[in-house]
Every structure is written in C-alpha cells, then in structure tokens.
Amino acid sequence: MILLKKKTSFEEKVHKAAAKIPKGRVSTYAQIAKEIGTPKAMRAVGNALNQSPGMPSCPCHRVVKSDGRIGGFASGPAAKKKLLSKEGISFHGNKIVGFEQKLYKFR
Secondary structure: OOOOOOOOHHHHHHHHHHHOOOOOOEEEHHHHHHHOOOOOOHHHHHHHHHOOOOOOOOOHHHEEOOOOEOOOOOOOHHHHHHHHHHOOOOEEOOEEOOHHHHEOOOO
C-alpha cells in the first residue's frame, strides 16, 4: 500500500510560485522565499521543491542558487542541467551564462 503525503500549505505556496517561472527562465530559492512571504526560508524552499510533484505542475529544475549556480535537484545536477539546456539556458561549468538576463523575479 502506497501512502501519499499531503502537501503542507508552505509546500503548496512554493510549488505554485515555481509553476510561474516561464520556460527558458530561472528564479532563485531566495526569490521564491520572498515571493511567498518567508524571505529567510531559502533552505526550506529547497526542501519543499525536493518534495515536489515534478513537471509539468512544478518545474523545480528552474530554481537555482542566487549566484547563478544550478544548486540541488532530486535527480542530480546533470539532469537539472540537461533540462535547463533544453530550454535554452547555457552554462559555463555549473554557472548559468547570462544569469541576470535569465532571472525571473516575479514582480
């Protein structure tokens, strides 16, 4: 028997915010934390994204670190890079090329 964990209201907010990030753009854990009214909860945002239902309802691969590095991903950083590359995001090592131009800031 498989039990499905009910999302917390925090997880719901995080997933809804991540769903707003358009294809070919990225946002940061900090931007999402700010967007949902918990500006210091960047690590909690990352944990909530790790529990996400996945694409297409929650494109968590579009959430990166504030310095433009790719950050974590449940399927590993190579998979995250591959998904972002398919959306037109380029990298130099693990850092997004033209990060500021690709950054989605919600407001």
